[in-house]
Amino acid sequence: MKPGFSPRGGGFGGRGGFGDRGGRGGRGGFGGGRGRGGGFHSGGNRGRGRGGKRGNQSGKNVMVEPHRHEGVFICRGKEDALVTKNLVPGESVYGEKRVSISEGDDKIEYRAWNPFRSKLAAAILGGVDQIHIKPGAKVLYLGAASGTTVSHVSDIVGPDGLVYAVEFSHRSGRDLINLAKKRTNIIPVIEDARHPHKYRMLIAMVDVIFADVAQPDQTRIVALNAHTFLRNGGHFVISIKANCIDSTASAEAVFASEVKKMQQENMKPQEQL
Secondary structure (H helix, E strand, O other): OOOOOOOOOOOOOOOOOEOOOOOEOOOEEEEEEEOOOOOOOOOOOOOOOOOOEEEEEOOEEEEEEEOOOOOOEEEEOOOOEEEEEOOOOOOOOOOOOEEEEEEOOEEEEEEEOOOOOOHHHHHHHOOOOOOOOOOOOEEEEEOOOOOHHHHHHHHHHOOOOEEEEEEOOHHHHHHHHHHHHHOOOEEEEEOOOOOHHHOOOOOOOEEEEEEOOOOOOHHHHHHHHHHHHEEEEEEEEEEEOHHHHOOOOOHHHHHHHHHHHHHHOOEEEEEEO
């Protein structure tokens, strides 16, 4: 990956990202909680992890160290990169680079996470305080597309977690289904996220909702799913593309309007990037 990496997210604008579907992504996002959801951890180690593992890739020494977001890692080498531990070693999802690190007699494979193809990766590099997605978590992903970011969320939550991936497009849905054949912690749901009652029998209560649906009624869509599937104390993360909501208003006005809509739905946004 050509872009450099700063542990605090420098080098990537905090207000921008790039989406799974190609083209420039949303100009903002929100994280928040529901019910008893607490605030964010502040302070602490925002930079490098405490320990790293050295490995060898094509004769070049690299080191992988944990990021402050659990389940996310930094690969240090000639070019630093954000990576996740590959749940299915030997398999790439979208042509991303992979690196193997020796740990004793075992080898651990990591996948490069391209922030130009994932709004969540861009948010992490932009310095977002919390993503609420961690090993063992149950995640409802709205707007899964072909599964680029979903695959990395699958890596993060690991074999003890689940990713319910909702996508309306049947074409993207086919890619998602093929992805789930190899990644057994992904449950693809090919349905319109506006109608959670149509798939309520498939999804249990979740810890986190991540939404990237790029629709004018995005907040309403998230609220409907949150009321149905999000546990008390759970969290949501929304990627908002202002132009998709109101192309005539400024981004700041759109974000302020969306915050009000969330509050009316008893959703409590805690952070904006």
